[in-house]
Amino acid sequence: RPMYYEYKPSEIVRAQHGPELRCKTWEAEAALRMLENNLDPAVSLVYDELIVYGGAGRAARNWKEYQTIVRTLKTLAPDETMLVQSGKAVGVIRTWAHAPRVLIANSNLVPAWSTQEYFDELDRQGLMMYGQMTAGSWIYIATQGILQGTYETLAAVADRHFSGTLAGTITVTAGLGGMSGAQPLAVTMNDGVCLVIEPIDARVKQKVREGYVDEQARDLAHALELCQQYKAERKGYSVGLTGNAATVLPQLLAQSFPVDVVTDQTSAHDLMDYIPEGNLDEVLQLRQDNPAEFKRRALQSIVKHCQAIIDLQAAGAVALDYGNNLRGQAEKGGLRVRDEHGQFLYPGFVPAYIRPLFCEGKGPFRWAALSGDPQDILRIDRALLETFPENRMLRRWIEKAQAKVPFIGLPARVCWLGYGERAKFGLIINDLVARGEVKAPIVIGRDHLDCGSVASPNRETEGMQDGSDAVADWPLLNALANCASGADWVSLHNGGGVGIGNSTHAGMVIVATGTPEKAEQLKRVLTTDPGMGIFRHADAGYELAQQVARERGVKIPGWK
Numbered sequence: 313r314p315m316y317y318e319y320k321p322s323e324i325v326r327a328q329h330g331p332e333l334r335c336k337t338w339e340a341e342a343a344l345r346m347l348e349n350n351l352d353p354a355v356s357l358v359y360d361e362l363i364v365y366g367g368a369g370r371a372a373r374n375w376k377e378y379q380t381i382v383r384t385l386k387t388l389a390p391d392e393t394m395l396v397q398s399g400k401a402v403g404v405i406r407t408w409a410h411a412p413r414v415l416i417a418n419s420n421l422v423p424a425w426s427t428q429e430y431f432d433e434l435d436r437q438g439l440m441m442y443g444q445m446t447a448g449s450w451i452y453i454a455t456q457g458i459l460q461g462t463y464e465t466l467a468a469v470a471d472r473h474f475s476g477t478l479a480g481t482i483t484v485t486a487g488l489g490g491m492s493g494a495q496p497l498a499v500t501m502n503d504g505v506c507l508v509i510e511p512i513d514a515r516v517k518q519k520v521r522e523g524y525v526d527e528q529a530r531d532l533a534h535a536l537e538l539c540q541q542y543k544a545e546r547k548g549y550s551v552g553l554t555g556n557a558a559t560v561l562p563q564l565l566a567q568s569f570p571v572d573v574v575t576d577q578t579s580a581h582d583l584m585d586y587i588p589e590g591n592l593d594e595v596l597q598l599r600q601d602n603p604a605e606f607k608r609r610a611l612q613s614i615v616k617h618c619q620a621i622i623d624l625q626a627a628g629a630v631a632l633d634y635g636n637n638l639r640g641q642a643e644k645g646g647l648r649v650r651d652e653h654g655q656f657l658y659p660g661f662v663p664a665y666i667r668p669l670f671c672e673g674k675g676p677f678r679w680a681a682l683s684g685d686p687q688d689i690l691r692i693d694r695a696l697l698e699t700f701p702e703n704r705m706l707r708r709w710i711e712k713a714q715a716k717v718p719f720i721g722l723p724a725r726v727c728w729l730g731y732g733e734r735a736k737f738g739l740i741i742n743d744l745v746a747r748g749e750v751k752a753p754i755v756i757g758r759d760h761l762d763c764g765s766v767a768s769p770n771r772e773t774e775g776m777q778d779g780s781d782a783v784a785d786w787p788l789l790n791a792l793a794n795c796a797s798g799a800d801w802v803s804l805h806n807g808g809g810v811g812i813g814n815s816t817h818a819g820m821v822i823v824a825t826g827t828p829e830k831a832e833q834l835k836r837v838l839t840t841d842p843g844m845g846i847f848r849h850a851d852a853g854y855e856l857a858q859q860v861a862r863e864r865g866v867k868i869p870g871w872k
């Protein structure tokens with residue numbers, strides 16, 4: 313894909329730090345810095361190709377379009393809005409000061425055309441770009457972004473199956489990329505042992521360097537020995553193994569290795585990004601020379617991989633799907649992945665562990681310091697603990713994050729907050745900016761994987777109580793509601809997490825600039841946005857969401 317390389321800036325792209333503006337507003341400056349941050353080589357997966365994470369999730373369509381976006385943001389007037397279509401700036405419209413500065417639509421296709429194959433063809437022609445969730449919407453904050461969700465999910469697994477801790481258990485998973493790389497640290501933060509399999513040796517080494525993996529094993533025997541040793545000592549420890557999950561998982565079964573939890577976060581959602589079994593150099597060459605054969609072999613390996621997870625579950629492990637559509641792809645490959653009632657043989661992490669949080673409007677809320685100074689994040693951490701002193705989970709997360717999570721790119725913090733909490737804390741952050749207690753404005757956003765912003769039948773909306781899994785009106789309403797409420801940039805994507813055609817989702821970002829007007833906008837947006845999660849789940853019949861709506865005064869038409 314040579315066009316990606318043309319017009320690449322001579323200087324490496326990194327987010328500018330500090331109080332100096334290159335744009336006419338902090339909102340446009342924030343969008344520019346977050347775009348730069350997504351591409352920062354310390355943050356992005358394949359810098360040269362503008363790939364941020366999640367298979368081929370890009371920040372801009374190519375370097376030429378990146379340069380155009382940068383120029384447009386720098387000249388954007390305070391009452392103008394830039395329109396981005398699949399990573400390309402296509403228009404500037406006159407709006408008004410409190411309207412979004414950027415509106416983004418990525419990877420969307422008319423439903424009947426929304427297949428990976430059709431998308432790939434348009435991508436090849438340079439007409440589209442895969443935006444994943446936060447890559448093309450410029451609110452990716454490196455691996456930390458997923459870490460808390462993974463940590464809380466595993467804490468829920470520990471609560472339900474292992475009396476509150478993963479100590480003395482072994483979790484086996486795969487993938488050490490952008491998001492998947494959070495898994496080993498999330499396990500050790502829950503005091504468990506993690507074996508993580510990744511075919512690209514450099515990625516294993518990188519995650520050891522970054523502190524996400526404790527040790528790289530020499531080979532499988534060494535890996536298993538380390539796991540057994542730390543399991544016996546009941547110590548949190550993570551072991552990275554260079555290998556292919558489709559090969560290693562059946563080996564674990566053959567050796568009756570005691571696996572307590574099994575999951576996976578390889579990029580299985582796109583067959584071009586799942587690495588099939590075989591010699592790595594040869595399969596990567598095959599991907600270039602014969603994509604159709606590569607995909608056939610990827611699907612074959614996915615079937616083997618998924619079957620091994622089903623077998624490990626049968627052997628006693630707790631199995632969960634980690635949102636990469638491995639089960640859906642294996643089904644396409646002919647594997648029986650559902651029971652006679654149509655339910656998946658092993659559950660997705662959302663219906664199994666996360667949905668009750670969604671019913672309270674909770675989700676992966678996050679903020680980043682435009683100053684570039686980690687002290688700003690630590691100041692906000694302090695405010696967070698003072699604001700929610702009764703929240704034990706939150707305290708535990710912040711303490712663990714401060715001790716173990718490195719800042720990569722612009723310093724940032726992810727923190728699952730719910731309806732009411734987000735608006736309250738957004739105002740506190742705005743106040744810290746106003747009082748100069750942090751050195752520059754703070755960007756506030758969230759993942760598209762949130763309570764009321766995504767329709768994804770194999771992931772976030774799997775097994776909805778009323779059968780409304782595939783109803784995609786909700787994320788569309790979410791984007792519209794955030795525009796109407798005054799978010800600073802809003803995005804609408806297709807295919808994040810689980811691949812083209814399998815999901816529709818929306819994102820929002822708002823910048824706490826410290827002004828009184830911004831306080832009003834923050835109150836509106838940070839109430840509207842998680843409020844969509846309450847509407848969505850209350851409407852689907854979840855009692856918890858209905859109770860939250862009643863208690864917190866969420867207006868639902870037709871209710872007394």
Ligand code: NAD
Nearest residue numbers: 366367486487489490491492557578579587634635636809
């Ligand atoms: P990524 O592309 O950055 O990393 C995936 C990693 O998997 C790569 O390092 C790749 O080498 C490795 N891999 C590929 N085939 C493999 C195999 N056969 N065996 C072992 N490892 C293999 O992607 P990511 O950002 O880490 O995301 C991974 C997947 O998780 C994607 O499908 C993404 O959509 C999904 N995802 C899930 C969540 C969630 O909340 N559950 C969030 C974000 C992303």
